[in-house]
Every structure is written in structure tokens, then in C-alpha cells.
Amino acid sequence: MGNFLGKAIASILSIVTVAVFLVGCENSSEKTGTLMDFVPQGASLVFKISNFETVRGDIESNALLSKFGESSPYLLISKSTFLQNLRPKNESVLSINKIDDSTSFYTFISKQHPQLFVTDSLKDKTIETLTVDDFSFQRVTLAKETVYTTTVDSIFIASSSQKILQEILKGNTEKDETFGKVYNLPNAGQLTALLRENNVSLPDSAKVNFTSWSALNLQLSPESLTATGITLATDTIPQLLNIFKDQIPQPNGVADLAPANARGALSFTFNDAEKFQKELRIFRGENENAGTTGIFGSVSEAGKIDLGNSISFFVKSIDPSLTTDVLARYLTLENSFREVEISAFSEPDLFKRTFAPLLDGANANYIFQLENFFVFTENVSDAETIISAFQNNSTLKNTTAFEENAPVLSNASSLLILKMKGDFGKDISLFLNEKSETLKNASFDGIPLAAIQFSYDRNFAHVTFTCKETSGGAVKVGGSISEKFNTKLENALLGAPQLFGNGTNVVTQDISNVLYFISESGKILWKKKLENAILGKIQEIDIYGNGNKQLAFATKNNFYIIDRNGNDVTGFPIKFRDNVTQPLSVFDYDNNHNYRFVITQGKQVLMYDKGGKTVKGFGFEKAKSAIVQPPKHIRMGNKDYILIAEENGKLNILSRVGKTRVSVSKDFDFSEIPVAEEDSYFVVITKDNTKIRIDQNGKISTQKLDVGGSYWFAMEGNTKATLDDNLLRIDGKLAELPIGLYSKPQLFTVDRNVYVTITETQENKVYVFDESAKIVDGFPIYGTSTATLAEGGPRKSIAIAVKGESDTVIYYLMN
Structure with missing residues (x-):
């Protein structure tokens, strides 16, 4: 700019x-x-x-x-x-x-x-x-x-x-x-x-x-x-300000579109596109009777975004369907990114021909639509950058710098010029004195945004200039959320990616059963071909107690423990003739890394130690009917309980050695919601949404829940989250979500704080809430699967892993 x-x-x-x-x-x-x-x-x-x-x-x-x-x-x-x-x-x-x-x-x-x-x-x-x-x-x-x-x-x-x-x-x-x-x-x-x-x-x-x-x-x-x-132009000689004569300033939307990490942006508005184009031709000394392009007839704003190494153009339409129809004959569909179609544009110099000198210097080779914005980029990479920022809410409007300067600026103006990241020192030096090395080398990092605005009004224009210092020069982007990488795999993902190793790595499997281990920079460190799909989630363990983590999981026929370099741990995998029917359960009774790994095969339960040997002395080997949930360990006070739910409705509450610890006299119609602990009670949610509470003596109380068919119940420590259609409650506090289809809420403890993640699966929006049921600043962000949270990177950042496109892993960091 x-x-x-x-x-x-x-x-x-x-x-x-x-x-x-x-x-x-x-x-x-x-x-x-x-x-x-x-x-x-x-x-x-x-x-x-x-x-x-x-x-x-x-x-x-x-x-x-x-x-x-x-x-x-x-x-x-x-x-x-x-x-x-x-x-x-x-x-x-x-x-x-x-x-x-x-x-x-x-x-x-x-x-x-x-x-x-x-x-x-x-x-x-x-x-x-x-x-x-x-x-x-x-x-x-x-x-x-x-x-x-x-x-x-x-x-x-x-x-x-x-x-x-x-x-x-x-x-x-x-x-x-x-x-x-x-x-x-x-x-x-x-x-x-x-x-x-x-x-x-x-x-x-x-x-x-x-x-x-x-x-x-x-x-x-x-x-x-x-x-x-104010500023005044004269009619005696051509001056650029006069192109806005008789134009009513329109709202500037560029801050909604420009990525927060852009270097700058320019926006100009008009309510009469044809007259505006004619005034520009007159200013350029061209034939004022020449025809105007009808492409911009439904447009109220145009401009450019400086991404640092390239320029992208944009227009904002007051009637996107009309603009789409007008543009259709210039487009050839190339590909899509995050469900946004990217097309080749056959008039790459259109903006330079139409809007020079306001817009110049770049070719509009590709086009895509984001709501009422139509964006034209030089390359596909720039298109993906702008789409990602828009869907992640990582745009200029969501930065602290813009929020602090916005009160000074008008919502609507004729011309708005933005310089970001302190990128204006050189321009100042060139104006003051071209030989002033002091100014050329001056650092403006602490001033992340400077804006100048002109709003035409009769025969003059109102002028506003603003810049504010931000402590440390940091720009807070949507709650300090940034997309660190977007890694494409060879095939579509099978399920949601997971974080591993304190959030510094991502693990995921694709539909060809290849397991990927990805670094925090997005590099695929290793791949491992598996025979079958992983059941449930990958468990993170530390069998040697030295901080070097391993991945533990089960497939239909194998139990794996793999180190972070992709090597099988000695004694693994364990291969089974009969099918494994539930995800792997991992018990660490005393938090001393003396793990017990539980494999479920229909009615049978197998328990292994960290060396891959069968644990002797575990008395529960077989249920009377198929086991319908992964066996679960719960500790209440100084007592351990192992819970095994059967298809026939029986709930087995066992001791460490597999003997009955609590006798339950009633059978239950188990739903998919796992048996949980709440307030020192065992809680069962049945298929008909009845809540069963069982105390440690086996006494039962029931409560019919007035909820819909999509109800879900989850616990993390003492924090409870429930979802009833679009009503999310966290410890009883309500967060009403927009109407939509949502994934099951998941709870994560990060730095002693509990967060709840949930994804709207139609619009692909990932939400994160804190324990007070308040949405975390910067959300929702883009994602097509459930999201995993963990502590990640330096300075207590929170890492977020989620699926993007069907074959893409996205890794975000939130400070």
C-alpha cells in the first residue's frame, strides 16, 4: 500500500x-x-x-x-x-x-x-x-x-x-x-x-x-x-480524489477478508459503478465515451490485499447471485479447497484496465467466492491462504490492533488504506528524505496497524488517520489462534487426527490403513502400513517412565505399541485369531506406568502387561453376553473399580483382580454413552435417555431426562458436558449453539483447565468452550471432524488438531 x-x-x-x-x-x-x-x-x-x-x-x-x-x-x-x-x-x-x-x-x-x-x-x-x-x-x-x-x-x-x-x-x-x-x-x-x-x-x-x-x-x-x-481537491486540474464525486461512501468490508498476517490492504467503494469507471477513465485521459464493463454492476467495494510477496484483488457484491451469473462465462473450474471452488479467470488484467491507478501491478488468474466477496489471486496458494484465514476467523477484523483503531474509523468510506505489521517505515523515509538511513532502518514492529481513510462529502472529503502501539508488537489474532500447518496425505483420513507428545505431533490413519506421524511443522516423519483400521482412539503411554511416549491401540486382529520413531516396541504387536471388538482400554491404577492393557473379543476380556504378557490373577475372563463398551477403570477414594457393560444389560463392577466389588441388581439398556463417574456415583445413560445413578453399595436411583434423541453426556474429572440438539451445558451453564448438526462434545484438560470441543458438521465449524460455557476467543475455526486439544509448543500454547479437506490434517496453535 x-x-x-x-x-x-x-x-x-x-x-x-x-x-x-x-x-x-x-x-x-x-x-x-x-x-x-x-x-x-x-x-x-x-x-x-x-x-x-x-x-x-x-x-x-x-x-x-x-x-x-x-x-x-x-x-x-x-x-x-x-x-x-x-x-x-x-x-x-x-x-x-x-x-x-x-x-x-x-x-x-x-x-x-x-x-x-x-x-x-x-x-x-x-x-x-x-x-x-x-x-x-x-x-x-x-x-x-x-x-x-x-x-x-x-x-x-x-x-x-x-x-x-x-x-x-x-x-x-x-x-x-x-x-x-x-x-x-x-x-x-x-x-x-x-x-x-x-x-x-x-x-x-x-x-x-x-x-x-x-x-x-x-x-x-x-x-x-x-x-x-478534511481534504480539498480542485476542478481546474485532474485530481484523483474527484473520482469519488457524487458517490455515496459504502461500508468497507476489507477487514473481514484480509488475513491478519497480510502486509496491507486497500479498499474503495462506490454506489454507481458505471459512473465511477467513467471518472477513472477521464482522470487517466482516456475516451470518456468508451463502454464500461458490466462485471462490476452489482459491486459496492473493490480493493487489493498485499500478502507480502503477491497481490490479490477482491470485490464485494450486493447481489452475489447476479455477480456469479455475470462472471460465469470467464470461469473454468480448476479445483476446490475446504469445499470452496477455485476457478481459472480468463481476464487476468481486468482490474488493471478498469481501476488503474487505484489497482495495478498483479494478474487476476484465479477466482473464488467467500460469502459476498469474490477474490482474484495470482496463484492457488494465495487462494488457499485467504480461504483458510477467512474460515478460521484469522482476519484483520479479529485482531486486537484493528479493534483498538476501529473506534476512530468510520464504518463506510470512499477510500481506506491499511498498512500492517509495521510495514511503513521505508515509505516514511522516502518521503522525508530518500537518503535518511535512520528512517529506512527504523523498526515499527510495535505499531501493527496504520490506517488512513477518505470519505467524500459534496466537494471535499473527511480524512482520518490512526495508529496505535501494541505491547511487544504482537498482533492478537482471533484469540491468538494461528494455523501452523495444513498437511495433505496420500489418501482420505479415516476418522479424526489426534495430538501426541504434549501436542507437538499429530497421528492419524488414512483409508488405506496407513498410520502417519506428523511433526509440529507439518512434516510427515514416518508412515506405517497396518493390516486394519484402528479401533477407537490411539492411547498415549510411557511404558519406561522416562518421558519418551509410545502409541498404543488395537485393530481388528492386532494389539500395537509403537514408539515415536515408528518402531514396534519389543513384544508387540500381539496378533489374535478372533476379532477384537472394542477399542483398547488402558489402566494405570497408581499412575506409576505399570500399565494394564485390556483387549475385548466379544464376551471375552484379555489383560496384558507392558511387556505383552498375560496378566495372571485377573479373574474375569468371560461375560455372559457380548461386551458393548470398552472396559473402564474408575477410582473413587482409595478404591479401584473396573466396569464392564454387557449386551444383556448387566453392569459388572469389579475389583482390580476381576472379582465383583459392587453387585448391581438391575439390568440396563446401554446406549453408546460410556458409563461414567459423577459425584462418586456410577452413571449410566440408557437408550431411552434415562439417567441411572449407582452408589458404591449398589443402590440405584433413576431420572427420566427431558432431552432429544441426540443427547450426549461426557465427564472429565469433575467437569460435565451435555449436548441436547444445539444446547450445550457445561456444569449446568448453558451455551446455546446455532442450529445445526453437531459432533459429540469432547473434554480435554490442558494446564489444569478443562475445555470442551464440538464441531458443526454441515458448516464445518469447530467450537471450543471453557468451563464457564463461554466460547474461547477466536472460535469457531474451520474443521470437518472432532478436534483434539493438548498443550503444545512453548509459552503454554494450546495445540488443536482437526481434519480439513478429506485428505488434510490441520494444526492450530492458540496462545
Whole structure:
């Protein structure tokens, strides 16, 4: 967004920085008198300051201005010994005349009074009276600095250029009519800046004549710089601002679309696309009677997004179906990403032909639609980047930087330019002084967003500029959620991916029964072909107790334990003749890694130790009917219970050695909801949604639940989550979800906090809630399966693994 925003920011900063050298002034009078009459001709920057002391303090503590070094000519002039010895009582005017890229002069103008410039106590001074062309003035030298001063009609004038002072005395002052209009606008603050903006560089184009003069009122705080005011263009020469004449500013939607990690964006709006295109042609000097493209007839906004190494264009439609119909003949379907179709576009230079110089420099090779946005990219990779950010809510609108700056900005504007990631230092340096290495190398990382906005209104435009410092320069993206990788497998996934090893790895299996082990950077570290599909979830264990984790799971015919390098642990796999009918159960009674692994085959239960040997002394070998849930271990107080649910309705509650510990007199019609512990009771949810509570003595109580057929019940420690259609309750607290089809809620403990994940399977949205049933900031994100959470990476990040496309694993990090 390059030089255009750089010019605008630079102009504002230039005015502010110049003010530093005005020291020790008092409150101004309400009237400026004839100060304007002595502004030198050709001034590029002119400002009025009412309270120099306050302004100087604000400037010195401002985060953005503190980035500039003393080699900047505008800050170097702040060391002026002469100006530091001025004591104006009234409002003063300071103008800057830029002679060339490395030379500029200032002129100070204020009402004369006896204490304005007192020389009696000054040391190392020389004061001479000169007479040139019948004009008399003084040459003042202080500490090797020379300034030329005079008083005309009670107006004190001082200039660092003798030539400029002489021209003022000859009456060669700024008499531009537009300048007079902006100068005489009411002041709305202590610092009012007037900017001459004849030539402005837009991104990827030559300089264009944008506007004539702007008047801005600046507000400074230690963390922010904002400016509001107006800008005026003239009708006598073509100026770009006039293309918005008679256009009603429309809402800017670019922040909803631009990825949070983009470098910048530009958005312009219109309510009459045909007239807007004609005005652009007139500005470019083309035939104004030429036809306009009908593609943009249903469009209210267009713009570009700078992704760093490439540019993407976009339009926002007020009638997406109409826009789709108009575009159809230019499209050829290429592929899809996350269920979004990506098509080749046969008019790659359309945006450059239509909207130059606002848009230029890139080809629109591909197109896709996101709600009412139609996005045009140079390559498929950029398309996938924008789609991912949009579906993950990782867009500019969801950043802390945008939230903090948004209150200053209008929802609707004619032109909005955004620079992100502190990417505007070079532009400022080029405007102030092309040779200023200090500015070129200045770091603006702590200022993640700068925005400038123009809203056309009759024959002028409102202007707003804003930037704020963010602590550490970090941009908080949707609750600090970021997509770390998006890895495509050889085949479609079989079930949902899982996190492994404190969330630093992902394990998953595809439909050809290949097991994948993926690093936190998205690299496939190893693959292992299995005979059959894994039953249930992969269990994470540490059989050696040294922190090196292993994967344990069962398939239809095998029990595997595999180390993190993909090697079978000694003694495994164990192969079975008869089919395994339930997922592997893992018991660690005393949390000492002395694992017991339980394999279920129909009615039979087999128990193994971590060496793959059958555990002797476990008395329960066979049930009377098929076992319908994986055997489960529950510890209440200092007692261990093993629960085995049978098809005939019997619930076996056993001791460690497989003997009956609690006798249950009633049979149950078990549902898929696992038997759980709640408040020191065993809980069974039956198929008819009856809740059975069994105490440790076998006493039973029942409660008929008033819920729907999709009801689910899950426990993690003392936290309970239930789902009834779209009503999610966490420990009784309600979170009402949008109407949809949802996966079963899953609970995860991460850093002693419990989180609940759930996925809407039609719109592919993954939600995460905390224990208070509040959705975690940044969700929902994109995902097509249930999501796994675990501690992941440094600084207590939370890792999230979920399926994307049918053959894709997505890994997110949430700080």
C-alpha cells in the first residue's frame, strides 16, 4: 500500500516532528490575525500551534515519533537554538518549504510582543541589520545557527532562509484559494496541520495528483497518533480524489477478508459503478465515451490485499447471485479447497484496465467466492491462504490492533488504506528524505496497524488517520489462534487426527490403513502400513517412565505399541485369531506406568502387561453376553473399580483382580454413552435417555431426562458436558449453539483447565468452550471432524488438531 500511505503518514509525522523545536510557548489568543498573509509561497507543510509546551511534551512521549533518529531533517531542526529562545504568547504558524530531497527551510510567524525574542541574556550571539531591495531585516546568529527576522504590521517573522524572507517581504506569499479555505477552518485542537498533497504515489503506479490541501487536527498520546480533518481537491486540474464525486461512501468490508498476517490492504467503494469507471477513465485521459464493463454492476467495494510477496484483488457484491451469473462465462473450474471452488479467470488484467491507478501491478488468474466477496489471486496458494484465514476467523477484523483503531474509523468510506505489521517505515523515509538511513532502518514492529481513510462529502472529503502501539508488537489474532500447518496425505483420513507428545505431533490413519506421524511443522516423519483400521482412539503411554511416549491401540486382529520413531516396541504387536471388538482400554491404577492393557473379543476380556504378557490373577475372563463398551477403570477414594457393560444389560463392577466389588441388581439398556463417574456415583445413560445413578453399595436411583434423541453426556474429572440438539451445558451453564448438526462434545484438560470441543458438521465449524460455557476467543475455526486439544509448543500454547479437506490434517496453535 506502499508509497501512498507512506506519503500520508509521513506528511502527518513531518508536521508533528517539526513542532518539537518550538519550545516554551504560552497559550495563544483566539484570533490568528493576518498570520496567514505571511506564509511563504510554495510551503509544503503549514501548521498552527496553540500550546507549544503541551505539544512538545506529547511529541516526545509518542511511540511512533520516538522511532525517528536525529539525522531526519525535521527532527534535526528541533535542535534550533534560535527557536528554543522564542516565547510566543499567541497562536503561531510554522511553515516548511522543501527545496529538494535534502534541503528544507522553516518560517516562523507570530504576533510580536516584548518577550517573544529577548536577546540580552543570550551568549554567543551576533545580530546584524541588513538592507536589501529597500527591505530592512536582521541576521541573527546563535551558536553557529543563522536566522533572518523582521516585524511587519506587528507580525514577527523568522526564517532560516534569507531568500524566503525577502520573498515574503515582496508579497510573494501563499495565495492559493484552496489553501485559504483550509487555513480558515476552525481549529479543533492544539495542533492543526495543513498539508499540500499535490503528488501522491499509489502502490505499483507512478505519482498521481490526488488532492490540493488538507487540514488535519492531530491528537497525540504515548501509545497513539490520530488525525482527523478534511481534504480539498480542485476542478481546474485532474485530481484523483474527484473520482469519488457524487458517490455515496459504502461500508468497507476489507477487514473481514484480509488475513491478519497480510502486509496491507486497500479498499474503495462506490454506489454507481458505471459512473465511477467513467471518472477513472477521464482522470487517466482516456475516451470518456468508451463502454464500461458490466462485471462490476452489482459491486459496492473493490480493493487489493498485499500478502507480502503477491497481490490479490477482491470485490464485494450486493447481489452475489447476479455477480456469479455475470462472471460465469470467464470461469473454468480448476479445483476446490475446504469445499470452496477455485476457478481459472480468463481476464487476468481486468482490474488493471478498469481501476488503474487505484489497482495495478498483479494478474487476476484465479477466482473464488467467500460469502459476498469474490477474490482474484495470482496463484492457488494465495487462494488457499485467504480461504483458510477467512474460515478460521484469522482476519484483520479479529485482531486486537484493528479493534483498538476501529473506534476512530468510520464504518463506510470512499477510500481506506491499511498498512500492517509495521510495514511503513521505508515509505516514511522516502518521503522525508530518500537518503535518511535512520528512517529506512527504523523498526515499527510495535505499531501493527496504520490506517488512513477518505470519505467524500459534496466537494471535499473527511480524512482520518490512526495508529496505535501494541505491547511487544504482537498482533492478537482471533484469540491468538494461528494455523501452523495444513498437511495433505496420500489418501482420505479415516476418522479424526489426534495430538501426541504434549501436542507437538499429530497421528492419524488414512483409508488405506496407513498410520502417519506428523511433526509440529507439518512434516510427515514416518508412515506405517497396518493390516486394519484402528479401533477407537490411539492411547498415549510411557511404558519406561522416562518421558519418551509410545502409541498404543488395537485393530481388528492386532494389539500395537509403537514408539515415536515408528518402531514396534519389543513384544508387540500381539496378533489374535478372533476379532477384537472394542477399542483398547488402558489402566494405570497408581499412575506409576505399570500399565494394564485390556483387549475385548466379544464376551471375552484379555489383560496384558507392558511387556505383552498375560496378566495372571485377573479373574474375569468371560461375560455372559457380548461386551458393548470398552472396559473402564474408575477410582473413587482409595478404591479401584473396573466396569464392564454387557449386551444383556448387566453392569459388572469389579475389583482390580476381576472379582465383583459392587453387585448391581438391575439390568440396563446401554446406549453408546460410556458409563461414567459423577459425584462418586456410577452413571449410566440408557437408550431411552434415562439417567441411572449407582452408589458404591449398589443402590440405584433413576431420572427420566427431558432431552432429544441426540443427547450426549461426557465427564472429565469433575467437569460435565451435555449436548441436547444445539444446547450445550457445561456444569449446568448453558451455551446455546446455532442450529445445526453437531459432533459429540469432547473434554480435554490442558494446564489444569478443562475445555470442551464440538464441531458443526454441515458448516464445518469447530467450537471450543471453557468451563464457564463461554466460547474461547477466536472460535469457531474451520474443521470437518472432532478436534483434539493438548498443550503444545512453548509459552503454554494450546495445540488443536482437526481434519480439513478429506485428505488434510490441520494444526492450530492458540496462545
